[in-house]
Amino acid sequence: MSKVLIIEDEESIRGFLKINFQRHNFLVVESSSGEEGLEKARLENPDVVLLDVMLPGIDGFQVCEKLRKDFSNIGIIMLTARGQDEDRIKGLEFGADDYVVKPFNPLEVILRAKSLMRRMVEKEEKLQCETLNSGPFVLDIYSQKVFKNNKELSLTPKEFILMKLFLESPGRAFTRNELLDTVWGYNFVGDTKIVDVNIRRLRAKIEDRSSDTLYIETVWGTGYRWRKE
Known part of the structure; x- marks a missing residue:
C-alpha cells in the first residue's frame, strides 16, 4: 500500500486530503509543521509528500530542500495558495516534482501523486536495467x-x-x-x-x-x- 505524508498546518485542508487519500487506499501520515514533517519522513519513509509552502517555523521550500537531500526517491508535491510563477519555479529548484495551487480538487492531487509514483517506479526500473x-x-x-x-x-x-x-x-x-x-x-x-x-x-x-x-x-x-x- 502506498504511503503519503501530508505536511500542512491548516487542519481542515489536512483532514480533507487525508479522507480522500484514504478512500484511494493510501496510508496517510500527517504533520502540521516543517520540523515535525521532516522527522516523520525519516520515521515513515513515505512514497509521496504533499508539502505546503507556508508553514510555521521552517517554510516548505526549506523542508523540500532537506527532503531532497535525504530522500532522493521520495516524490514531492508542493501545495500553495499563491499561483505566482516565481513560487512554482522556486519550489522546483529546491527539488519538488510537482506543484498544485490552492484551492484544488483533491482527485487531481491524488491523480498527480499516482502519476508521480509511476514515473518514479519507471525511473528506478530503468536505472536497474543500466x-x-x-x-x-x-x-x-x-x-x-x-x-x-x-x-x-x-x-x-x-x-x-x-x-x-x-x-x-x-x-x-x-x-x-x-x-x-x-x-x-x-x-x-x-x-x-x-x-x-x-x-x-x-x-x-x-x-x-x-x-x-x-x-x-x-x-x-x-x-x-x-x-x-
Missing part, C-alpha cells in the same frame, strides 16, 4: 564505470568488459577461450595467457588484497567465474 550489482560492486553500463563501496575503480576497457561479463552471469564458469573471444575478439592472434594476466590485474584492483580470490574464482582446468552471492 546497472549490475554484486555485493559491494555497482557497474554502471551507461557511463562504463565500476564502483566498490561507492568508490570508483580505475579499470581499463578490457577490465570493464571482464567485470560486465562476470556480473551478468555470476556463478558461471568461463573458459579462457570464451573470455578471449568475447573480450579480445575472435580474430585475436596471441597467447591465451593474456586472459590470466588481465584477471590478475583486475583482482589487484577489486580484491581487498591482491592475493585474494574472494570475487573472481579460478576454475582449475577451465578458466574463471564470479563467485555467486
Whole structure:
C-alpha cells in the first residue's frame, strides 16, 4: 500500500486530503509543521509528500530542500495558495516534482501523486536495467564505470568488459577461450595467457588484497567465474 505524508498546518485542508487519500487506499501520515514533517519522513519513509509552502517555523521550500537531500526517491508535491510563477519555479529548484495551487480538487492531487509514483517506479526500473550489482560492486553500463563501496575503480576497457561479463552471469564458469573471444575478439592472434594476466590485474584492483580470490574464482582446468552471492 502506498504511503503519503501530508505536511500542512491548516487542519481542515489536512483532514480533507487525508479522507480522500484514504478512500484511494493510501496510508496517510500527517504533520502540521516543517520540523515535525521532516522527522516523520525519516520515521515513515513515505512514497509521496504533499508539502505546503507556508508553514510555521521552517517554510516548505526549506523542508523540500532537506527532503531532497535525504530522500532522493521520495516524490514531492508542493501545495500553495499563491499561483505566482516565481513560487512554482522556486519550489522546483529546491527539488519538488510537482506543484498544485490552492484551492484544488483533491482527485487531481491524488491523480498527480499516482502519476508521480509511476514515473518514479519507471525511473528506478530503468536505472536497474543500466546497472549490475554484486555485493559491494555497482557497474554502471551507461557511463562504463565500476564502483566498490561507492568508490570508483580505475579499470581499463578490457577490465570493464571482464567485470560486465562476470556480473551478468555470476556463478558461471568461463573458459579462457570464451573470455578471449568475447573480450579480445575472435580474430585475436596471441597467447591465451593474456586472459590470466588481465584477471590478475583486475583482482589487484577489486580484491581487498591482491592475493585474494574472494570475487573472481579460478576454475582449475577451465578458466574463471564470479563467485555467486
